[in-house]
Amino acid sequence: MTMLSVQDLGVSIGPIAPLSGVSFQLERGEIIGIVGESGSGKSLTAMGIMGLLPLIGGQIDHGTVEFDGIELTGLSENEYRKLRGGRIGLITQNPMTSLDPLKKIGPQVDAVSRLHLGLDRAGAKARTVELLGDLRIPEPASIYHLYPHQMSGGMKQRIVIAMALGADPDLLIADEPTTALDVTVQAQIIRLLGDLVKQRDLSLVLITHDMSVVAQTCDKVMVMYAGTAVERGPVQDIFDNPKHPYTKALIGCIPHGLSETVRLKGIEGTVPGVAQYPSGCRFHPRCTIAEEVCTRNVPVFETGAKRAAACHFALEAAQ
Amino acid sequence: MILKYSIQRLLMIIPVSLAISVVIFLIVHLLPGDPIDNLIRVGSSPEDRIALTAKYGLDQSLFEQYFLWISQIMTGDFGQAIVLRRPVADLIAQNLPYSLQLGGLAFLFSSIVGLILGIVAWASQKTWGEQFVKGFILLGSTVPGFWLALLMILFFAVNLGWFPVSGARDWTALVLPVLTIGFGGIALVARVTRVALLEVGREDFITLLHAKGLSRPTILFRHLIPHALLPVVTILALRIGWILGGAVTVEFVFGRPGLGSLLIRALGQRDYPVVQGSLLMLALAVMIGTLIGDIAQAAMDPRIREATK
Numbered sequence A: 001m002t003m004l005s006v007q008d009l010g011v012s013i014g015p016i017a018p019l020s021g022v023s024f025q026l027e028r029g030e031i032i033g034i035v036g037e038s039g040s041g042k043s044l045t046a047m048g049i050m051g052l053l054p055l056i057g058g059q060i061d062h063g064t065v066e067f068d069g070i071e072l073t074g075l076s077e078n079e080y081r082k083l084r085g086g087r088i089g090l091i092t093q094n095p096m097t098s099l100d101p102l103k104k105i106g107p108q109v110d111a112v113s114r115l116h117l118g119l120d121r122a123g124a125k126a127r128t129v130e131l132l133g134d135l136r137i138p139e140p141a142s143i144y145h146l147y148p149h150q151m152s153g154g155m156k157q158r159i160v161i162a163m164a165l166g167a168d169p170d171l172l173i174a175d176e177p178t179t180a181l182d183v184t185v186q187a188q189i190i191r192l193l194g195d196l197v198k199q200r201d202l203s204l205v206l207i208t209h210d211m212s213v214v215a216q217t218c219d220k221v222m223v224m225y226a227g228t229a230v231e232r233g234p235v236q237d238i239f240d241n242p243k244h245p246y247t248k249a250l251i252g253c254i255p256h257g258l259s260e261t262v263r264l265k266g267i268e269g270t271v272p273g274v275a276q277y278p279s280g281c282r283f284h285p286r287c288t289i290a291e292e293v294c295t296r297n298v299p300v301f302e303t304g305a306k307r308a309a310a311c312h313f314a315l316e317a318a319q
Numbered sequence B: 001m002i003l004k005y006s007i008q009r010l011l012m013i014i015p016v017s018l019a020i021s022v023v024i025f026l027i028v029h030l031l032p033g034d035p036i037d038n039l040i041r042v043g044s045s046p047e048d049r050i051a052l053t054a055k056y057g058l059d060q061s062l063f064e065q066y067f068l069w070i071s072q073i074m075t076g077d078f079g080q081a082i083v084l085r086r087p088v089a090d091l092i093a094q095n096l097p098y099s100l101q102l103g104g105l106a107f108l109f110s111s112i113v114g115l116i117l118g119i120v121a122w123a124s125q126k127t128w129g130e131q132f133v134k135g136f137i138l139l140g141s142t143v144p145g146f147w148l149a150l151l152m153i154l155f156f157a158v159n160l161g162w163f164p165v166s167g168a169r170d171w172t173a174l175v176l177p178v179l180t181i182g183f184g185g186i187a188l189v190a191r192v193t194r195v196a197l198l199e200v201g202r203e204d205f206i207t208l209l210h211a212k213g214l215s216r217p218t219i220l221f222r223h224l225i226p227h228a229l230l231p232v233v234t235i236l237a238l239r240i241g242w243i244l245g246g247a248v249t250v251e252f253v254f255g256r257p258g259l260g261s262l263l264i265r266a267l268g269q270r271d272y273p274v275v276q277g278s279l280l281m282l283a284l285a286v287m288i289g290t291l292i293g294d295i296a297q298a299a300m301d302p303r304i305r306e307a308t309k
Ligand SMILES: Nc1ncnc2c1ncn2[C@@H]1O[C@H](COP(=O)(O)OP(=O)(O)OP(=O)(O)O)[C@@H](O)[C@H]1O
Pocket: A013, A018, A019, A036, A037, A038, A039, A040, A041, A042, A043, A044, A045, A056, A227, A272, A273, A274
C-alpha cells in the first residue's frame, strides 16, 4: 500500500526556486533514504511534505504530494494540522534546539497525544512514560520531569522521536536525525529508528548525509543534487549499478560518509547555491562525461518507474 | 530553591545600599553651598551662622557626619530636615505614595501596551500593522519625554481642557504624566518584544511545535510569548530606575507632589538629610526592581535556576 507519493515536487521561496523535480514513492513499512550534500534540497523536501514551507516564507510551486490517498497540496491548514503530529511525525536534526528549553520534557511529549488522541492529562502522561520506556530511556517516570538542558543529546533525540510517535503516526520524516550526535550514539538512534519501523509497521523518510547509513537501513534511496533529484531506486540496485555519475561518485566515498568537507572522489568543485544553479543538467560543470547537450537540456527524471536517473547518458554512465 | 535564591539576593541589598549611601553622602556634601545659606536671615552675624552650623552638626568632619547619619538610618531614623524643619521620614512618607502611583501606573501601562504592540507587530508581519508599530517604535524612541509633556499639556490641558495642567487632585491629573513616562517605555517594550518573537520564531523547536500539529495561537501563547518575556523582563527591571528617574522630571514639569519634586526642591536648598534620604529611597527602589526582575527570570527559566543553585 502506497503511504507517500511525491510527484515532480517544486518549491519556491519568494522569487527563487530552490527545489524542483523531486519524485518518489514509499510503501507502508518501507524506509527511503534521501541523500545529498549540504544544500541539495533534502530539508526543503521534508518541509514540503509536512506543509511547513510557509514558516520560511516558501510554498509548493508545482507537483503533488499524496499521503495515504490524501492530496496534501492545497489542504487547508486545519486539515493539515490533524495530519501533522497525528499521522505524520517529524524528527529534526539538532536535538539541542528542538525542545522548548522552558518546559519539562514530559508535557512536551504529552501535547501530541492530548491533541491528536484526545487523552486527558493523566492518560497522556501514562502514555508518554510508556513510550519513553519503549525507546529504551532508563527510568522514564523520573525523566518525565526533567528539563531539556538536563539531558544528553542522544536522550533529547529520543524525546524528539517520542514526540513524533506520540499519536501513533503512519509516516515518520527524519531530517538528519543523527548529524548533531556523537558517533556512538548515532548508530543507536539509527538502529532504534529501524526497529520502530518494523515493530510499528511505519514508513520512514530518512534524510542523511551518510551513504553507509542508507546501505544499512534503507529499502530505497533517492539521491539529490543542487535542489533536484538525480537518481532513485532500490538500495541494492543503486549500489550495484549506479546510473548517474553523481551517484557513482557518492558511492565512491562511503567509508568517509558525506560530510561537507569530504571531497567527492574524482569530482572537482562544490554544490552550487540556488543563485548559481547551472542551466541544463545542474551537475554538468562537475561531470566528467558531460557533453554539449547537458548544458542546454534538463534531463528527465522519471516519476513513476522503480528506477530513475536524471542523466542524458544514464545508460552509458552505468557501464 | 527560588526562595533561597531570593533571600540570598535580598541580603545582598544591605552591603550594596551601604556602598551607595557613601556615594550619595559624598556627592551631596561636596556640592558647593550648604543649607545654612538658606536658613540665615539677611543681616545675621557670623556668630549666628557658626551657631547654626554647630546646631546641625555641620562643623564636624565628613567622616563623623556620615557615621552619625548612617547609624541613625540603621535604626530607621532619617533625621530632621534642616530647611523644611520636619522629620525626613514624614516628608518621604508624604511624597512617596504619589511617586509610586505615577511610576507604577506608567510601568504597567508601558509594559502591557508595549507587549501587545510587539505581539501585534510580530503577528502582522509584512502588513500595515507591522509598519504602524515600527513607525510608533521609531517615534517613541526618538521623541524626548519633556517635549512630549509640554506638547500634551498645550493640547489636552490648555486647548481642550480635558485634563488639569498641573497638580494631583484626582485621577485625571495622572493621565498626562503617565502618558509622558509611558510613551518611551511602550516603544522600548514593543521593540524588545517584537525582536524577541522574531528570534525565537526561527528556532528549531518552534518548527517542531508546528510539526506536532499545534495551532498558531497555542504556539504563540504557550511557547513564543514566554520566551519573548525573558528579555522583556530584563529590560523592564532596568527600566524601573529609568521610570523613577523620569518621574523626577515629569513630576516637576506637571507640578505634582512626589519624591522627585521633594528631591529637586531639597537639592535647591541643599537640605542634606532630605536629599540623602530621598536618593537612598530611589536607589533602594531601583535595587528592589532589579531583584524582582532577576527572581522573575529565575522563575521563568529553568536554565537560570540551575545556574543559581
Ligand atoms: N529559507 C530559505 N530561504 C532561501 N533559500 C533557502 C532557504 N532554505 C533553504 N534554502 C536554499 O535551498 C537549498 C536547499 O536547502 P536545504 O535546506 O533543503 O538543503 P539540505 O539538503 O537540507 O542541506 P543540509 O544537508 O545542509 O541540511 C539551499 O541552496 C538553500 O540555500
